[in-house]
Amino acid sequence: MASRVRARFWDPTGDRYGIPTYPWKMAPSHLRTLRQLTAEGLRPGGQGVQAQVLWCSRRYGAPGVRTAYLYDVRFALPKRTATLRQRAALSKANAARRTCPECLTDVGYVLPRHLGTCLDCAEEIAA
Numbered sequence: 001m002a003s004r005v006r007a008r009f010w011d012p013t014g015d016r017y018g019i020p021t022y023p024w025k026m027a028p029s030h031l032r033t034l035r036q037l038t039a040e041g042l043r044p045g046g047q048g049v050q051a052q053v054l055w056c057s058r059r060y061g062a063p064g065v066r067t068a069y070l071y072d073v074r075f076a077l078p079k080r081t082a083t084l085r086q087r088a089a090l091s092k093a094n095a096a097r098r099t100c101p102e103c104l105t106d107v108g109y110v111l112p113r114h115l116g117t118c119l120d121c122a123e124e125i126a127a
């Protein structure tokens with residue numbers, strides 16, 4: 001049974017399916033699903049779908065052949081997470097939250113909101 005399924009979905013040249021097709025867990029290691037790429041901090045980049053994985057799902061209510069598209073990890077690009085500019089903006093925002101408006105120093109901790117100044121200035125004001 002298992003080998004019959006494997007033969008049915010084994011089409012590395014794409015003769016039958018149009019694109020290279022592999023049974024579940026039989027694809028070459030450089031081909032990854034979107035989820036696998038994401039887990040590695042990658043995205044497909046400009047490339048289209050390179051191949052597919054087919055498997056039979058016996059899930060109740062939705063049995064049938066399932067497809068997962070595969071991308072070539074060699075063409076993948078780093079995921080666009082926080083860009084340099086976004087990171088700079090973030091650290092600037094954090095610096096602003098640590099900078100006391102009284103003594104204009106980055107005190108190294110986020111100013112207590114109820115004081116609005118650093119602890120030293122708050123003490124001086126209170127005294």
Ligand SMILES: [Zn+2]
Pocket residue numbers: 100101102103104105117118119120121122
């Ligand atoms: Zn201060």
